[in-house]
Amino acid sequence: MSEYEKLSICKDAQLTLRKAREDGVETVWDRFKKQEPQCGYCELGVSCRICVMGPCRIDPFGEGPQYGVCGADADIIVARNLARMIAAGAASHSDHGRDLVEVLHKIGEGAAPGYTIRDADKLKRVAAEYGIDTAGLGNEGIAKLLAEAMMEDYGMKKEQITLINRAPKQRIELWKKLKVIPRGIDRETSETMHRTHMGVDNEYVSILLHAVRNSLSDGYGGSMIGTELSDIIFGTPKPGFSEVNLGVLKEDYVNILVHGHSPVVSEMIGVAVDDKEMIELSKSRGAKGINLAGLCCTGNEIMMRKKIPMAGNHLMTELTMVTGVVESMIVDYQCIMPSLGQVAQCYHTKMYTTSDKAKFPFMEHVEFTPVNAREQAFRIVKESVENFSRRNKDKVYVPTAPVRNMTGFSVEAIVGALGGSLTPLIDAIKAGKIKGAVGVVGCNNPKIKQDSGHVELIKRLIANDILVLTTGCVNVAAGKAGLQVPEAKEMAGPGLKEVCGLLNIPPSLHLGSCVDNSRIIVIACALANAIGVDIDKLPLAGAAPEWYSEKAATIAFYAMASGIFTVLGVMPPIMGSKKVAELATSGLNDVFGACFAVEPDPVKAAQLITNHIMEKRKGLGLDV
Ligand code: BF8
């Protein structure tokens, strides 16, 4: 096995890693190595730098200090650190959602040239959930009122956020009893920061219950708003085909990459690259045209809706430039490694930042607002085209051919594929053709051989007749492995294979970006409501085999709080408190009907999940 084969299961990654070495480019894997051994206190979660009486750390062996300067013990420190992770994740998703609320509001005011309402039916459906009287109003009028109602979800006027009502009655009752119903999206994040300030909440269960409330403010709040408004503004995704891996970059085209999370930027870049004048300009500069490709979650957004191909997931972002054919990379926010600008210095790639809240070294800032986005998109695309002539032919290396990938499975598309309701899916579950469903979600992390956790887990689950729903960086892993095309049914168990064959769908479905985990939540709620049970009774599970980000921790928390057993492939920093670790891996079960497991081995994780699903089937009186 070559040294590169130890780092990633993907051919395109292995080959470009070798070239990166030749070109003298340092990658995330090199830097990871230099960080080893990583700090044991931090890994256990027992270091604290919340105030400047510290930093403090608790000795896990019980010989050194057991209290921080203020008197906080390991349980308090671990719980506070975890709660702050969840707050950061919730803030990230929800601030992204807020940007869409702003665009919707500007559309309502007629002040967002280039943006429009693409799914008016959904606009009306969601407005109805907010109790908005739409009679006599046009799309713009409804957009303005809906945006304003959502702004209230972010604030402190309400006793509970609106879309929490999508959860089954039993779950809402449970949350009320536990006092974890989110009241306002920003309020819960702000309260987490308050509670974890020195000298506020110092009872680990109390801290973690509020962390649950904070995570729900994301899952049923900021993220759900992000998904619904992206559908309303850019169109609700429909199934179709696209392509993945570095091979989507084309040697004879101007290649433009979008990276980050906000479709507000990437969709507008999509408009500019389709413009006739821009295409003509590219031809006059010797290219065959302009090729747009995505990275990470904004890539998922435009793949879901426009079938734009995806160049890679988190750990591939630096390597895209090593191909030498990327004229520009346009970033917005989240999961953008600060190293990218440095890597671009080794090639001709131009780097652009677009958000006031996300600036990076060695990148040019071109601020996007709902008002100027169209203009700015054209400016960047034009400059990217002009950059084609600066490409160094000796550095060009596109290592692989792309792989086909099916995408576009919004809830509406899934219901559509099933003929208008979830009943056929429920029947298939009852008949045991589909044993259950699992959301496999999240990132890459250099601690795990890239994509190995995702691919192995998905293969085993589908072989056990378990339907897989993917979001985020998992989509690229599954796509590259050929798991997200209808032909992949051959890798599924007999029951799932039959259902996929009938519907002509893959056994592993792409539901979108990380905010689109809210789609998985909506399906779980709808299934529970249709069957008349709470979510924790359903044969469902979640998995984040290669997670790295605070956002993933938040997602795991709201999935668990919804009643979905969740398996993590990377250990969260909680092992320094026996009590917190015990609560996370079993105690929560008594409260929420779900808890976490940590299992880095995907074979064992698949077994854990399959056992769990069989147990839930038994509970429902279904055949195992
Ligand atoms: O929000 S899966 S590495 S890109 S955090 Fe980031 Fe993780 Fe990818 Fe999307 Ni999600």
Ligand code: SF4
């Ligand atoms: Fe130390 Fe307490 Fe300050 Fe944390 S809050 S740094 S444990 S004194």
